Amino acid sequence: MTPPNSERLDRLLSMNASDPLTTSEIDALALGDTKPIIICDVDEVIFHFLGGLEQHLAQQQCWLDPASFALTGNIRHRSTNEPVSKERVGELLFGFFDDYAHLLKPIDGARQVLQTLAETCDIVLLTNLPRTYLEPRKQNLCAEGFDYPLVINSGAKGHAVARINQYGGRPTFFLDDSPANIHSVAEIAPETILIHFMQDERFRKVMPDMPQTALQAENWLQTSTFIENSIRQQANSG
Numbered sequence: 001m002t003p004p005n006s007e008r009l010d011r012l013l014s015m016n017a018s019d020p021l022t023t024s025e026i027d028a029l030a031l032g033d034t035k036p037i038i039i040c041d042v043d044e045v046i047f048h049f050l051g052g053l054e055q056h057l058a059q060q061q062c063w064l065d066p067a068s069f070a071l072t073g074n075i076r077h078r079s080t081n082e083p084v085s086k087e088r089v090g091e092l093l094f095g096f097f098d099d100y101a102h103l104l105k106p107i108d109g110a111r112q113v114l115q116t117l118a119e120t121c122d123i124v125l126l127t128n129l130p131r132t133y134l135e136p137r138k139q140n141l142c143a144e145g146f147d148y149p150l151v152i153n154s155g156a157k158g159h160a161v162a163r164i165n166q167y168g169g170r171p172t173f174f175l176d177d178s179p180a181n182i183h184s185v186a187e188i189a190p191e192t193i194l195i196h197f198m199q200d201e202r203f204r205k206v207m208p209d210m211p212q213t214a215l216q217a218e219n220w221l222q223t224s225t226f227i228e229n230s231i232r233q234q235a236n237s238g
């Protein structure tokens with residue numbers, strides 16, 4: 001494996017340490033050193049997260065207002081339309097993971113596209129999830145045909161992406177629905193090819209501009225066409 005150049009090494013060493021468990025999961029990935037890497041979020045990119053969450057919220061007499069891409073402030077009581085407290089948002093999310101973490105359903109095209117890309121790329125799933133739900137989430141992913149290495153992260157994903165691609169030198173794609181994660185990866189791992197994936201039309205309308213992205217995708221067909229073309233172009237130019 002090629003050692004990182006000095007600029008990359010300085011950047012890696014100057015990073016704030018991310019969660020040591022996340023780091024050790026990444027270091028255990030044993031990725032090859034030649035294939036392109038696809039680093040893919042899970043919730044709302046592979047799995048329908050919002051739909052399940054909204055079902056859960058309805059059972060709890062609440063609803064999600066798609067006024068902006070945030071849960072706090074947008075989860076409202078059905079009776080008063082007032083936002084629930086930050087503490088209640090946390091309770092509702094944990095309740096959702098308890099009831100649904102093992103039952104989420106894939107977004108159209110995700111399974112087939114990743115299966116095809118896996119023939120020529122390394123796939124890594126990078127998700128923000130309380131570790132308590134790791135096993136049910138893994139079972140859910142495997143049962144739905146996403147048996148790829150899974151890394152659990154917390155907070156913005158830039159450091160984890162930089163660590164996954166610490167040796168550089170090959171196309172690395174990052175897919176996520178969260179603008180905060182897109183910004184973080186753009187800042188900390190700027191060589192990454194960024195795909196903002198948002199299949200929910202209501203939330204697409206309230207997204208901020210993300211000029212760092214190479215693609216703002218609405219579905220997996222667009223995503224696969226873009227990735228395959230990018231890999232082909234890079235191979236031809238290299």
Ligand SMILES: [Mg+2]
Pocket residue numbers: 041042043044045176177178
């Ligand atoms: Mg997500």
